[in-house]
Amino acid sequence: MKPRYDLAVIGAGPAGVAGALTASFAGLDVVLIDAAPRPGGQYFRHLPQGFNAQAPGALHHGLDGFTRQWETLRARADVLLGHKVWAVERAEGTVTVRCLEGDREERPRTVTARGLLIATGAHDRPLPFPGWDLPGVLTAGGAQALLKGNLVVAGRKVVVAGTGPFLLPVAAGLAGAGADVRGVYEANGRLGLARHPLLAAGKAGEALGYGATLARHRVPYRGRHAVIAAHGEDALTHVTVARLDSAWRPVSTRTVECDTLAYGYGFVPQLELPVQLGCATRADADGSPVVTVDGGLRTSVPGVYAAGESTGVGGAVLAEVEGRIAGRSAAADLGRRVPPLPRLSRRRERLAAFAKALLEAYPVRPGWQGWLRDDTLVCRCEEVPLSAVREAQDLGATDARSVKLLARPGMGWCQGRMCGYAVACLAGEDPAAPRRPIAQPIRLGDLAAPTRSPLEG
Amino acid sequence: MPDVVVIGAGVVGAACAYYAARAGLDVVVVDRGPVAGGTTGAGEGNVLVSDKEPGPELDLALLSNGLWRELAEFDGFEFEPKGGLVVAETGEVLEALTGLAGKQGVEHTVVPSGGLDDYEPHLAQGFAGGVFYPQDAQVQPMLAAARLIRRGADRFGRGTLMLRTGVTVTGFLRDGDRIGGVTTDHGDILAGAVVNAAGTWGGEVAAMAGVHVPVLPRRGFILVTEPFDEPLIRHKVYTAAYVTNVASDSEGLETSAVVEGTPSGPVLIGASRERVGFDRTVSVPVLERLARQAVELFPALADRRAIRAYCGFRPYCPDHLPVIGEDPRAPGLHHACGHEGAGIGLAPATGHLIAQTLAGHRPDLDLTPFRPDRFEERR
Amino acid sequence: MNQPYDLVRARPEPEFEISVDGAPVPVIPGQTIGAALHGAGIRSWRTTRIGARPRGLFCGIGVCFDCLVTVNGSPSLRACLTEARPGDRVSTGARAGQDGPGGRPGDGGGHGTDGGKTVNGR
Numbered sequence A: 001m002k003p004r005y006d007l008a009v010i011g012a013g014p015a016g017v018a019g020a021l022t023a024s025f026a027g028l029d030v031v032l033i034d035a036a037p038r039p040g041g042q043y044f045r046h047l048p049q050g051f052n053a054q055a056p057g058a059l060h061h062g063l064d065g066f067t068r069q070w071e072t073l074r075a076r077a078d079v080l081l082g083h084k085v086w087a088v089e090r091a092e093g094t095v096t097v098r099c100l101e102g103d104r105e106e107r108p109r110t111v112t113a114r115g116l117l118i119a120t121g122a123h124d125r126p127l128p129f130p131g132w133d134l135p136g137v138l139t140a141g142g143a144q145a146l147l148k149g150n151l152v153v154a155g156r157k158v159v160v161a162g163t164g165p166f167l168l169p170v171a172a173g174l175a176g177a178g179a180d181v182r183g184v185y186e187a188n189g190r191l192g193l194a195r196h197p198l199l200a201a202g203k204a205g206e207a208l209g210y211g212a213t214l215a216r217h218r219v220p221y222r223g224r225h226a227v228i229a230a231h232g233e234d235a236l237t238h239v240t241v242a243r244l245d246s247a248w249r250p251v252s253t254r255t256v257e258c259d260t261l262a263y264g265y266g267f268v269p270q271l272e273l274p275v276q277l278g279c280a281t282r283a284d285a286d287g288s289p290v291v292t293v294d295g296g297l298r299t300s301v302p303g304v305y306a307a308g309e310s311t312g313v314g315g316a317v318l319a320e321v322e323g324r325i326a327g328r329s330a331a332a333d334l335g336r337r338v339p340p341l342p343r344l345s346r347r348r349e350r351l352a353a354f355a356k357a358l359l360e361a362y363p364v365r366p367g368w369q370g371w372l373r374d375d376t377l378v379c380r381c382e383e384v385p386l387s388a389v390r391e392a393q394d395l396g397a398t399d400a401r402s403v404k405l406l407a408r409p410g411m412g413w414c415q416g417r418m419c420g421y422a423v424a425c426l427a428g429e430d431p432a433a434p435r436r437p438i439a440q441p442i443r444l445g446d447l448a449a450p451t452r453s454p455l456e457g
Numbered sequence B: 001m002p003d004v005v006v007i008g009a010g011v012v013g014a015a016c017a018y019y020a021a022r023a024g025l026d027v028v029v030v031d032r033g034p035v036a037g038g039t040t041g042a043g044e045g046n047v048l049v050s051d052k053e054p055g056p057e058l059d060l061a062l063l064s065n066g067l068w069r070e071l072a073e074f075d076g077f078e079f080e081p082k083g084g085l086v087v088a089e090t091g092e093v094l095e096a097l098t099g100l101a102g103k104q105g106v107e108h109t110v111v112p113s114g115g116l117d118d119y120e121p122h123l124a125q126g127f128a129g130g131v132f133y134p135q136d137a138q139v140q141p142m143l144a145a146a147r148l149i150r151r152g153a154d155r156f157g158r159g160t161l162m163l164r165t166g167v168t169v170t171g172f173l174r175d176g177d178r179i180g181g182v183t184t185d186h187g188d189i190l191a192g193a194v195v196n197a198a199g200t201w202g203g204e205v206a207a208m209a210g211v212h213v214p215v216l217p218r219r220g221f222i223l224v225t226e227p228f229d230e231p232l233i234r235h236k237v238y239t240a241a242y243v244t245n246v247a248s249d250s251e252g253l254e255t256s257a258v259v260e261g262t263p264s265g266p267v268l269i270g271a272s273r274e275r276v277g278f279d280r281t282v283s284v285p286v287l288e289r290l291a292r293q294a295v296e297l298f299p300a301l302a303d304r305r306a307i308r309a310y311c312g313f314r315p316y317c318p319d320h321l322p323v324i325g326e327d328p329r330a331p332g333l334h335h336a337c338g339h340e341g342a343g344i345g346l347a348p349a350t351g352h353l354i355a356q357t358l359a360g361h362r363p364d365l366d367l368t369p370f371r372p373d374r375f376e377e378r379r
Numbered sequence C: 001m002n003q004p005y006d007l008v009r010a011r012p013e014p015e016f017e018i019s020v021d022g023a024p025v026p027v028i029p030g031q032t033i034g035a036a037l038h039g040a041g042i043r044s045w046r047t048t049r050i051g052a053r054p055r056g057l058f059c060g061i062g063v064c065f066d067c068l069v070t071v072n073g074s075p076s077l078r079a080c081l082t083e084a085r086p087g088d089r090v091s092t093g094a095r096a097g098q099d100g101p102g103g104r105p106g107d108g109g110g111h112g113t114d115g116g117k118t119v120n121g122r
Ligand SMILES: Cc1cc2nc3c(=O)[nH]c(=O)nc-3n(C[C@H](O)[C@H](O)[C@H](O)COP(=O)(O)OP(=O)(O)OC[C@H]3O[C@@H](n4cnc5c(N)ncnc54)[C@H](O)[C@@H]3O)c2cc1C
Pocket: A010, A011, A012, A013, A014, A015, A016, A033, A034, A035, A036, A040, A041, A042, A043, A044, A083, A084, A085, A086, A119, A120, A121, A122, A123, A124, A140, A141, A142, A144, A145, A166, A169, A267, A270, A307, A308, A309, A310, A315, A316, A319, A439, A440, C061
């Protein structure tokens, strides 16, 4: 451990690892920090050693490339896994990263660096609907994480629903791992696998692979369909699937028996750390706040860079390219000689244009609000039903923040990560960049004690 | 044409509107944002009499305390008459504290060291004693503001009390020398009188009328814990250092945590005081100090998590008193702002007194200490 | 057949046990407490403060906080992030959802074609 690094990188997904490695090759002293016990982020989530998996690549495309980068990085840079970052500060050209080490003991640790690359990725964007808090209802990413990180198949009879190309790998993964996938319900138009946008990005092989897997397992893939209610006493037993019109209003419904629903309506970039630092944000094509960056992935705050999903949801390949560009910028800004690489920027532009097209092809349409009943929970943590949100609005809460102040959605454990998008929609606005001075819960005892650097053991 | 336009739908504006409507006046409340979106949405909800030196602010607090109890019948804003416990670290401090309590003339009980347990079973050992103030209470300030406006409208007629959100006041209309309404980004509103309840922005609003009212921001952070299933803390609890902090003139950081449970489950730990303008940047050292003080009071908190922190900007005037009353420099303009860290507690009394002056009655309290033009001589 | 294991050609180390409200649950070294529970067919292990609703895994990656458990007396840990250790005593403070459909530990309900016990027992 060093008292001060040139660059701290938060996030060991494709963006962070590529960024850290590139910066290290360019001569910077780099430290990489991630909350997870293993590298990979969401896409390259690794299995624990305990499985002795001989063919881990079966669960990911391109794992070998990532693994090579990771092994190289480990030999060149310091890596702090199992470190949750709860706050970042910047003063006089030094960034202070405050972490909690360990998944249960949680020792406070402080890392300092001259520059910071934020590559904290995204989480699923669920929409509320009646029964969404029944056990057995999971986010699509959650089902994927169970499989990739624990070799646990999320359920026996599974329905996959929501919107976006991500539903395909999730369904294919579940089917390939032995689940009976009862159907994939895409709320937007089914573009047809042959015309699937993934093809345009030169990911034809990947998309066709998912398609083939689904076809082999005879999994129906329906466009303009959604799960609009989940049923069961203490756990999920069946869902109501609706055919939708173009605004997502239900046209007709039927029941599908299942013990598990894996669903998601896109992703929410995790922005608490850049917001803490005062980085400017903008609304992405889907209205989600993302970090504003220049062509070199510099944020509005000097010495702070962002890459991957934090700058806009675009998948693992774009994340890696952005990481590389950000690593180069960080090195250049600290005076290292970095020859220009216009090819990389052009590649990023192509991939970003494609990501934007995807966001536009799979929007969230307003009709979902009609799926809610008065007693449907909008906020899971504080158990706030739709009626309470409406009452707050009637009292004069005209934006998402004042709805939260009056009715408490977003005040609980998850701090609006799960309901924030929905509450913003219900309030009639784009979601605002999250202000969360505490990015990870921290024990008061740990907050009270003076934090130590890893140097001090 | 309404009799009164109230600028600001925070807790103070809400109280002014409620009492004015009760006095038979037609009221329009305008706010550039939503209801309770200003400092009221960043406050803690203490309704305290315990922390005030004898004097005009304490008189205001006592009047307000009684009014909160009356308003509590409306329900729906988590009014809790739970009482406050001020603890002293040393015998010397305890003596000073009991001395103050005696001078305040407020209901209180001196609690010896051994008696603290009965009030707060989880309180740390080793305090010299404390003073319990049964009148200290708590409200959920955002709901209080919203419900006061709603109850006023329900009770006195929707034509009598109207809330208009998303309307920014941009200037004043004059009727000769008198203020006769406001200009807004949504058109002019003529009115018999205008109440400036713009909180921390009250100075800006006053300036639009050409008068000087120095209201400045004093930043405060509050830490919020994970929700508790069973309440750990029964009253508002703070150390005697709080009283000196509140009255302090220091620019620098001061913290003296008031720790309390809430009906919704979390424990609130607040709040710090610093003068840093409108800077929202997180200050980790401030959060650390709040946490330290909370754990010193309640060691059991050490193992529980902070999940949230937020900050707001108290509206303060150089002499730490609010500005309440009609402005002789701009007749027709009444100020109700600058309540610093006590605006929630002091809101009903402020509203009540403003309504009395609006209706041409003699106010129940002498408003001289709160005069809007009291800063002129110091300029 | 244990398809996910075959897929990656896993040769898992011997499993160990943790206890969940007294009942044993098998774990492959490295699995999280949440994954082990879910894999064993236990779908919920907490009830909410207000409506006493059953909750288990939702986001699976530490952002929703639905999966909170107390481990060896340490409260409010996210089961989906907390790696299980041999002998861990997990208490849920509520009914462990064992009476829900497919909710008996070890019966493999809701675990795909490969029951939790069987898989982990390889
Ligand atoms: C649950 C989930 C599963 C997904 N699965 C797939 C998939 O199977 N296929 C696919 O194509 N795409 C998947 N995605 C989409 C995924 O976002 C991108 O493919 C890709 O992983 C983005 O790369 P990234 O480097 O930007 O971020 P990520 O890969 O998300 O990496 C971000 C890293 O930052 C770390 N981090 C975040 N906040 C903190 C903090 N405060 N302190 C410390 N560390 C922190 C995280 O632990 C994580 O390792 C998934 C997304 C989610 C949310």
